[in-house]
Amino acid sequence: xxxxxxxxxxxxxxxxxxxxxxxxxxxxxxxxxxxxxxxxxxxxxxxxxxxxxxxxxxxxxxxxxxxxxxxxxxxxxxxxxxxxxxxxxxxxxxxxxxxxxxxxxxxxxxxxxxxxxxxxxxxxxxxxxxxxxxxxxxxxxxxxxxxxxxxxxxxxxxxxxxxxxxxxxxxxxxxxxxxxxxxxxxxxxxxxxxxxxxxxxxxxxxxxxxxxxxxxxxxxxxxxxxxxxxxxxxxxxxxxxxxxxxxxxxxxxxxxxxxxxxxxxxxxxxxxxxxxxxxxxxxxxxxxxxxxxxxxxxxxxxxxxxxxxxxxxxxxxxxxxxxxxxxxxxxxxxxxxxxxxxxxxxxxxxxxxxxxxxxxxxxxxxxxxxxxxxxxxxxxxxxxxxxxxxxxxxxxxxxxxxxxxxxxxxxxxxxx
Amino acid sequence: xxxxxxxxxxxxxxxxxxxxxxxxxxxxxxxxxxxxxxxxxxxxxxxxxxxxxxxxxxxxxxxxxxxxxxxxxxxxxxxxxxxxxxxxxxxxxxxxxxxxxxxxxxxxxxxxxxxxxxxxxxxxxxxxxxxxxxxxxxxxxxxxxxxxxxxxxxxxxxxxxxxxxxxxxxxxxxxxxxxxxxxxxxxxxxxxxxxxxxxxxxxxxxxxxxxxxxxxxxxxxxxxxxxxxxxxxxxxxxxxxxxxxxxxxxxxxxxxxxxxxxxxxxxxxxxxxxxxxxxxxxxxxxxxxxxxxxxxxxxxxxxxxxxxxxxxxxxxxxxxxxxxxxxxxxxxxxxxxxxxxxxxxxxxxxxxxxxxxxxxxxxxxxxxxxxxxxxxxxxxxxxxxxxxxxxxxxxxxxxxxxxxxxxxxxxxxxxx
Numbered sequence: 032x033x034x035x036x037x038x039x040x041x042x043x044x045x046x047x048x049x050x051x052x053x054x055x056x057x058x059x060x061x062x063x064x065x066x067x068x069x070x071x072x073x074x075x076x077x078x079x080x081x082x083x084x085x086x087x088x089x090x091x092x093x094x095x096x097x098x099x100x101x102x103x104x105x106x107x108x109x110x111x112x113x114x115x116x117x118x119x120x121x122x123x124x125x126x127x128x129x130x131x132x133x134x135x136x137x138x139x140x141x142x143x144x145x146x147x148x149x150x151x152x153x154x155x156x157x158x159x160x161x162x163x164x165x166x167x168x169x170x171x172x173x174x175x176x177x178x179x180x181x182x183x184x185x186x187x188x189x190x191x192x193x194x195x196x197x198x199x200x201x202x203x204x205x206x207x208x209x210x211x212x213x214x215x216x217x218x219x220x221x222x223x224x225x226x227x228x229x230x231x232x233x234x235x236x237x238x239x240x241x242x243x244x245x246x247x248x249x250x251x252x253x254x255x256x257x258x259x260x261x262x263x264x265x266x267x268x269x270x271x272x273x274x275x276x277x278x279x280x281x282x283x284x285x286x287x288x289x290x291x292x293x294x295x296x297x298x299x300x301x302x303x304x305x306x307x308x309x310x311x312x313x314x315x316x317x318x319x320x321x322x323x324x325x326x327x328x329x330x331x332x333x334x335x336x337x338x339x340x341x342x343x344x345x346x347x348x349x350x351x352x353x354x355x356x357x358x359x360x361x362x363x364x365x366x367x368x369x370x371x372x373x374x375x376x377x378x379x380x381x382x383x384x385x386x387x388x389x390x391x392x393x394x395x396x397x398x399x400x401x402x403x404x405x406x407x408x409x410x411x412x413x414x415x416x417x418x419x420x421x422x423x424x425x426x427x428x429x430x431x432x433x434x435x436x437x438x439x440x441x442x443x444x445x446x447x
Numbered sequence: 448x449x450x451x452x453x454x455x456x457x458x459x460x461x462x463x464x465x466x467x468x469x470x471x472x473x474x475x476x477x478x479x480x481x482x483x484x485x486x487x488x489x490x491x492x493x494x495x496x497x498x499x500x501x502x503x504x505x506x507x508x509x510x511x512x513x514x515x516x517x518x519x520x521x522x523x524x525x526x527x528x529x530x531x532x533x534x535x536x537x538x539x540x541x542x543x544x545x546x547x548x549x550x551x552x553x554x555x556x557x558x559x560x561x562x563x564x565x566x567x568x569x570x571x572x573x574x575x576x577x578x579x580x581x582x583x584x585x586x587x588x589x590x591x592x593x594x595x596x597x598x599x600x601x602x603x604x605x606x607x608x609x610x611x612x613x614x615x616x617x618x619x620x621x622x623x624x625x626x627x628x629x630x631x632x633x634x635x636x637x638x639x640x641x642x643x644x645x646x647x648x649x650x651x652x653x654x655x656x657x658x659x660x661x662x663x664x665x666x667x668x669x670x671x672x673x674x675x676x677x678x679x680x681x682x683x684x685x686x687x688x689x690x691x692x693x694x695x696x697x698x699x700x701x702x703x704x705x706x707x708x709x710x711x712x713x714x715x716x717x718x719x720x721x722x723x724x725x726x727x728x729x730x731x732x733x734x735x736x737x738x739x740x741x742x743x744x745x746x747x748x749x750x751x752x753x754x755x756x757x758x759x760x761x762x763x764x765x766x767x768x769x770x771x772x773x774x775x776x777x778x779x780x781x782x783x784x785x786x787x788x789x790x791x792x793x794x795x796x797x798x799x800x801x802x803x804x805x806x807x808x809x810x811x812x813x814x815x816x817x818x819x820x821x822x823x824x825x826x827x828x829x830x831x832x833x834x835x836x837x838x839x840x841x842x843x844x845x846x847x848x849x850x851x852x853x854x855x856x857x858x859x860x861x862x863x
Contacts, residue, residue, distance in 0.1 A: 034453065034455070037450065038546075038550075039450070039547045039550055041541070041543035041544075041547075041863065044566065045566070045569065045570070045573075065564065065565045065566050066566060067566060068542055068543055068546075068564075068566045068567055068570060069564055069566070069567065070541075102772070102810060102811060124810070124811040125457070125486075125768065125811060126484055127457035127458070127484055128457075130455065130484075131455045131457075134455055144757070144768075144811065145757040145758055145768075145825075147755040147756070147757040147768060147826055148481065148484075148755040148768075148789070148826060148828075149481045149789065150460065150461070150481050150482060150483060150484045150485070151484055151485065151755070153461065154461070154484060171758055171760060172759070172760070172825060174759075174824065174825045174826070175757075175758065175825050178825065178826055197760050199761070200761075200764075202758075202760075202766055202812055202814070203757065203760055203766045203812070204758075204760060205760070206760060206761070210760070339563040339564040339567070340563070341560070341561040341563040341591075341619065342561055342587050342588060342591065342618075342619035342620075343588070343590075344587060344588070344613050344617075344618075344619055344620060344621070344622060344626070345615070345622070348616075350618055350619045352560070352561075352563060352564075355777065355838060356518070356837075356841055356863065360777070361771065361776070361777075373564070373565065393618070394518060394540070394837050394838070395518060395540040395541060395560065396618055396619070398618070408590065409561075409563060409588060409591050409594065410563055410564060410590070410594055412564075421772075421810050422771060422772075422810070425772055425842065426841065426863070428863070446455050447457065447844070
């Protein structure tokens with residue numbers, strides 16, 4: 032299924048009528064030639080490729096599978112890149128996201144979430160009529176298992192489930208042995224549910240010792256369920272958001288379950304990376320993880336927001352046409368990265384001085400602190416690094432993909 | 448121009464192929480009958496109507512014009528409601544937003560922002576070829592005026608501009624008499640720019656005395672420019688976000704410029720209202736503004752987010768399938784409003800207990816604090832009030848509009 036690109040979408044160049052994404056490159060837009068209406072979000076092909084290969088080498092080294100979390104981008108074009116680089120499947124968070132991915136060709140989905148509610152189950156029931164569609168979701172309670180069992184047995188369909196384990200004060204997931212036993216008992220009375228593995232999201236914890244302990248617990252539970260022959264197939268043991276996937280790879284492979292389980296990592300942000308918490312996490316793992324340390328260059332920020340300087344009302348303040356409508360702001364404000372003066376004839380951008388700083392983001396504006404001596408003018412173009420890919424992607428329906436010369440060579444659509 | 452509704456959009460019921468929005472009502476979805484995939488955002492028709500009429504009576508009482516800020520919803524369906532209730536035009540923030548609005552029939556736009564950058568000017572230049580299209584944008588610097596003048600004179604087009612006034616440490620806008628003089632001089636040398644008024648955004652200030660002083664300054668500048676015959680037409684004097692529009696109405700009408708200027712207010716959030724800062728602002732104005740005090744009932748929250756309880760892993764914690772992908776979180780977290788148990792056969796919802804509280808919002812999940820004795824179950828449906836309409840609307844491409852019985856009778860598309 033392809034959805035034509037509407038000229039109404041923001042951040043694109045000029046065209047008159049809906050076009051397939053495949054025809055956008057032929058318009059030969061160039062960012063520095065001012066062919067795009069700003070603000071815009073752009074992806075850099077070469078950096079996407081670097082990050083994709085980095086993660087392939089990382090997961091290959093550990094001999095684990097990759098199911099990148101698709102909620103980050105919700106972009107089938109990027110899912111395709113991830114699958115081309117060997118990803119085992121795509122992780123998603125909601126029934127809607129699974130539907131959107133399926134409609135764009137994704138056929139193996141790990142929904143790292145409970146599937147709750149009749150219309151949401153109905154979405155999956157319809158997709159599961161396709162025998163090519165492989166799907167897993169989570170259960171963490173007897174009540175949830177009974178709801179699923181009742182719905183899917185009425186459809187004469189079986190459903191693959193993973194048990195989610197959780198931690199006290201965390202998100203979903205069975206915390207205690209009693210909760211786990213309740214789930215197992217509910218599985219016994221709902222034979223339509225096929226137990227296919229164990230899932231954790233370690234990202235609700237914030238320190239390495241606690242995360243390692245939680246991961247060891249997941250290994251122990253998996254080992255126990257294996258010994259009890261609880262699994263309907265070679266089980267999946269899965270964890271890992273974008274900040275701690277190195278620990279998950281280390282702990283899950285150190286358990287020496289290799290031949291009896293399929294280990295699946297689910298980071299989503301590595302493909303674009305960022306200049307905030309994920310860059311800090313990356314620096315940590317490049318110092319401490321034996322594989323990450325050897326993989327150079329590391330992950331690179333592959334997503335920029337470009338905007339115009341629209342007002343310089345005070346010597347130390349520039350107002351930029353970029354706001355909360357365009358950029359994540361929950362984990363750090365956008366960081367000035369590049370400066371370009373349109374009409375200068377140059378095909379090069381300059382690095383933004385380190386003292387330029389976004390101090391406030393409103394719905395449609397950013398406050399940029401500058402020095403009175405800086406050569407910054409109204410109409411100049413600035414590129415910004417971002418600090419949370421997920422909440423940036425969902426601000427954009429179409430994101431141009433650029434080559435190293437800032438030519439638009441492709442387009443990533445999103446389906447939030 | 449109509450854009451068909453894709454079954455890929457989130458928060459809708461089941462359908463197989465793209466449909467015009469006008470055909471959605473015929474599907475006869477009902478929220479309480481669980482016809483919608485959750486989470487979803489919904490608008491309540493009766494409350495939209497209440498708010499629309501409230502604002503009409505308010506602006507009529509002051510004999511001022513309304514150009515609601517369309518950036519809030521970016522929904523042509525809602526723009527249409529606003530125009531039907533007598534709005535003079537639609538305010539917008541960016542060239543992209545103006546394009547999207549124009550393509551959906553909007554023909555009078557106040558762009559409460561500088562128009563900067565060649566591709567952005569080109570968008571407007573193309574729209575201005577339509578003689579039915581009336582457009583105003585802001586200038587606050589000589590450099591900005593020169594850019595606009597140079598571009599539009601090369602197109603043999605004139606451009607309507609308002610001078611934006613600003614405050615120290617604020618956003619854009621001329622702060623000083625020198626800055627204002629520079630702008631006026633630039634206007635003199637750019638005759639293609641038609642000076643049509645004066646603009647302020649008082650919302651960068653946070654207290655009544657400072658706002659009143661700023662508004663008085665805008666009146667004084669307008670009076671001076673009137674006396675100097677600076678305006679190319681009966682000038683527009685415009686201000687007002689959603690929090691302080693009562694003060695703007697008071698100050699601008701108190702100036703007794705009535706026959707010589709057109710006063711235009713630009714609040715955007717009144718149509719859906721919220722349960723956060725705008726509700727607090729509304730309570731203030733209902734106590735202090737002589738017109739607002741008489742208009743009962745006041746503004747009502749017309750937008751809810753509905754989601755399922757997906758896990759209750761601890762006696763005091765429920766995990767809800769609603770996150771930063773669905774709701775604004777920059778001005779307060781979503782507030783539980785209604786509770787409904789599917790399958791109960793009831794056609795009524797219950798108010799959420801006051802002690803239910805969202806304490807954390809992740810990308811796709813909310814943490815809800817409950818009491819162990821509460822009758823809350825996995826699969827229950829909850830409605831949440833929101834605290835910032837703008838950053839909630841931009842999470843949704845289609846928003847069902849419901850009647851009082853929770854039937855989907857219409858659909859608002861958004862074009863962010």
